[in-house]
Amino acid sequence: MSSNEEFIQKVLRSRKYRDLHLPAETIRDLIEQESQRFRDEKSMQESVRQKLHQLTALYLGDPDYDKALEELELMQDERELQDFANRMLSAHTSTRERLPYLTDFYNALFQRIGTPQSILDLACGLNPFALPKMGLDQNITYLAYDIHQPRVNLLNAFFRRAGFEAARAEQRDILVSPPTQKADTAFFFKEAHRMDQRRKGSNRILWDALPVTTLLVSLPKRDIGKTHDLSERMRHLVQDALQGRTWPVEEIIFEDEIVFCIRKGAG
Ligand SMILES: C[S@@+](CC[C@H](N)C(=O)[O-])C[C@H]1O[C@@H](n2cnc3c(N)ncnc32)[C@H](O)[C@@H]1O
Known part of the structure; x- marks a missing residue:
């Protein structure tokens, strides 16, 4: 070896x-x-x-995956399942921040881009536990990607239990192997700044490769300690990644993050 x-x-x-x-x-x-x-x-x-x-980014938080899988097996009704999803969402910083305005978050996004029939959730973390709150059809094609295998396993168990027949999670490094599946929209939430740290210029390559009509990239408005405003730095990151592209971009601003709505299909 x-x-x-x-x-x-x-x-x-x-x-x-x-x-x-x-x-x-x-x-x-x-x-x-x-x-x-x-x-x-x-x-x-x-x-x-x-x-x-x-x-x-293990410092952002995790549930106990084995325990969560066992709990999921014993769930009896929808209310228990929703409580479970909320607990999973609150186990990780990115989803916990969104939780107080979760329904408004997805309403605002889908009002702007229209209701998608198919979604790629890139570097998804625990965000797919928000799927029941997105106001989408139960048959939505929802493909979630992460490198963290226990997250992927738990998400697949949740999709089955919650009856999302066309939703699945897959272990994949989206930078090494970008998804090739076509979709109406891709979520790329709270990860592009880390991706840029991993490899400068990698967002441009990833965003170019994605076969989606609309790309929703969110970036943090503040640092983890919530003391520094990161908005301008994050806008520059997006501008750099899109240099030379003619894709229209709009911003939707929430309390903790800015969503850049990038219309690839229209450019
Ligand atoms: C900060 S969390 C963001 C979670 C989610 N997007 C959200 O905003 O709620 C980052 C997630 O990306 C995953 N990740 C990091 N790099 C990745 C890559 N190259 N491919 C797939 N997943 C990745 C990590 O395992 C982690 O679950």
Whole structure:
């Protein structure tokens, strides 16, 4: 086994990451990229670990996945299921922030872009637990992607239990293998700034590749401590990613995030 493959196995089996069952291709991709920046192996590996720490963002919170799966099996009615979904949404910072205005959030988005029949939820985290609150058809085609396997498993169990027949979650590194499935819209919430830290310029490549009519990219309005206004920095990130593109962009501003509504289909 090469020293890179040994390193990949070591990271995947480490206490910090072993329960996530991350795709090896994510670490392989980071190694390939960081090898171009660092000549010595130790610095390269350190940088890979830092990037992985950022992109997994475990500090944003998690439910107990095994316990949640067991609970889901015992759910009897819709009300219990909705309470469960709310608890899952409040386990992670991004979805917890949205929870007080969740229905208004999706109403505002779909008023602007029309009601989609198919959605890709990229780097979805726990956001698909909001699906029952989106006001969409029960048969909506909803494809959610994340690198975190326990999240993916729990989401699939939830979709089945809640009767969303055409919804499914898949483990996929969306940067290494962008989804090829066509859809009306893609959500890319609260992750583009981390993606840019992982690899400068990567948003442009991803957004270009997505076969969707409308791309909804959200970015945080404030830092995690809520002391700094990040709006201008985030607007620049979007402008950079869209340089030379003629796709119309509108902003929808919420308390904690700005949604950039990018109409690829119209450009
Ligand atoms: C900050 S959370 C955002 C969650 C969700 N989009 C939201 O706003 O509620 C970031 C999520 O992206 C996932 N992620 C990070 N990089 C990814 C990649 N390259 N491909 C797929 N998922 C990724 C992480 O595992 C994590 O669940």
